[in-house]
Amino acid sequence: MGNNLGLGTAEVLETPCNKRVMRLFIIRHGAVQPPRPGMFYGGSEVPLSDLGQQEARRAGDALRHRALDRLWASPLSRARFGAECVLEGREGLDIQLQDGFREIARGRWVGLTAEEIDAQFPEDRESHRRDPRNWRDHGGESLGDFRTRVLGAWQPLERECLEHEQATGLSLQVCLVSHLFPTRAILAHYQGVDLEGWDQFAIPTASISELEVHGPGQAELVRVGWKAEAAQ
Numbered sequence: 001m002g003n004n005l006g007l008g009t010a011e012v013l014e015t016p017c018n019k020r021v022m023r024l025f026i027i028r029h030g031a032v033q034p035p036r037p038g039m040f041y042g043g044s045e046v047p048l049s050d051l052g053q054q055e056a057r058r059a060g061d062a063l064r065h066r067a068l069d070r071l072w073a074s075p076l077s078r079a080r081f082g083a084e085c086v087l088e089g090r091e092g093l094d095i096q097l098q099d100g101f102r103e104i105a106r107g108r109w110v111g112l113t114a115e116e117i118d119a120q121f122p123e124d125r126e127s128h129r130r131d132p133r134n135w136r137d138h139g140g141e142s143l144g145d146f147r148t149r150v151l152g153a154w155q156p157l158e159r160e161c162l163e164h165e166q167a168t169g170l171s172l173q174v175c176l177v178s179h180l181f182p183t184r185a186i187l188a189h190y191q192g193v194d195l196e197g198w199d200q201f202a203i204p205t206a207s208i209s210e211l212e213v214h215g216p217g218q219a220e221l222v223r224v225g226w227k228a229e230a231a232q
Contacts, residue, residue, distance in 0.1 A: 060085030100153020107140030
């Protein structure tokens with residue numbers, strides 16, 4: 001990527017850096033432009049809007065002063081673009097794509113609005129609301145299945161980073177660029193929040209959530225859904 005990703009003076013994410021604690025930054029991708037307004041797209045490909053690209057660049061700029069040791073991303077193009085913005089200008093760092101961090105699969109809902117789902121599959125959304133942990137009759141993932149997938153991808157990475165800290169005495173600063181639901185799954189995991197409480201985590205597009213990871217499954221939330229504003 002060239003140097004055209006910058007947007008001038010960037011708003012920087014300021015945190016006193018505790019070098020003895022693993023620090024995790026989770027970035028949601030920027031705003032998208034689906035083929036039809038209001039449609040469900042889940043884990044399918046949809047392009048970033050012009051605004052979404054600008055948001056992603058600002059998020060990357062906000063972490064420019066952080067010496068990141070790992071950079072992971074969902075393989076979907078909207079997340080990859082965000083990771084490329086984070087990578088811009090860095091040496092010795094690569095984007096590692098992780099399929100487990102894709103957005104939740106929406107099955108037959110993809111391409112439909114809520115009103116169209118209710119018209120074509122009248123029981124679907126109410127069934128999902130009653131049993132989000134297990135309901136998957138739309139051919140997508142239940143929230144329980146989805147959580148298992150995301151944590152199955154995250155926990156080996158967490159373990160590797162913590163083992164590195166134990167072996168070297170040096171803690172890592174790491175970044176994951178993903179989507180709304182994977183971000184909520186990881187935050188909820190560390191906060192002990194069950195599926196029904198995920199909505200409490202407000203995660204705007206291109207926002208950054210930051211955690212200090214103290215051990216397996218143990219983390220302190222520094223900030224949730226922080227978003228860099230456009231330069232005036």
